[in-house]
Amino acid sequence: MAIEKTISIIKPDAVAKNVIGEIYSRFEKAGLKIVAAKMKQLSQADAEGFYAVHKERPFFNDLVSFMTSGPVMIQVLEGENAVLANRELMGATNPKEAAAGTIRADFAESIDANAVHGSDSLENAAIEIAYFFSAEEVVSR
Ligand code: RTP
Numbered sequence: 001m002a003i004e005k006t007i008s009i010i011k012p013d014a015v016a017k018n019v020i021g022e023i024y025s026r027f028e029k030a031g032l033k034i035v036a037a038k039m040k041q042l043s044q045a046d047a048e049g050f051y052a053v054h055k056e057r058p059f060f061n062d063l064v065s066f067m068t069s070g071p072v073m074i075q076v077l078e079g080e081n082a083v084l085a086n087r088e089l090m091g092a093t094n095p096k097e098a099a100a101g102t103i104r105a106d107f108a109e110s111i112d113a114n115a116v117h118g119s120d121s122l123e124n125a126a127i128e129i130a131y132f133f134s135a136e137e138v139v140s141r
């Protein structure tokens, strides 16, 4: 099994619901370690840059507007197959389709306000980690 790092973002809806700790608990129970974390109010430029792959999609403006609507909690998770493990904890993008017991089934409101982001590949995880954290901000533990 490969030890990987991935990005998780607790989106503005879940931060506003005050469930950061409950979501962190799910990461820890799944064996994922938090090796970097910061709370941040994303600027429009931050959100547009982060979601640049989606810029031609019809939902892009709504996504940027939502992601800048309040602070987000950004963390690097480390563990065995961390990219897929985090995606499994998150559940499907649309909470109506998310499996019972997943973060989105339990905390998301809609496909826009869907509680969390997670990197979708190891390659994108590396890009997303570097987008938000310097090398010195990611610890070994
Ligand atoms: P994320 O990137 O946030 O982890 O979510 P994801 O991989 O499950 O979904 P993705 O396809 O990357 O889309 C990014 C975010 O855009 C919003 N979205 N809205 N209205 C729509 O059809 C639609 N599709 C996607 C969601 O908030 C999604 O998380």
Ligand code: MG
Pocket (backbone or CB within 6 Å): 118, 120
């Ligand atoms: Mg995605």
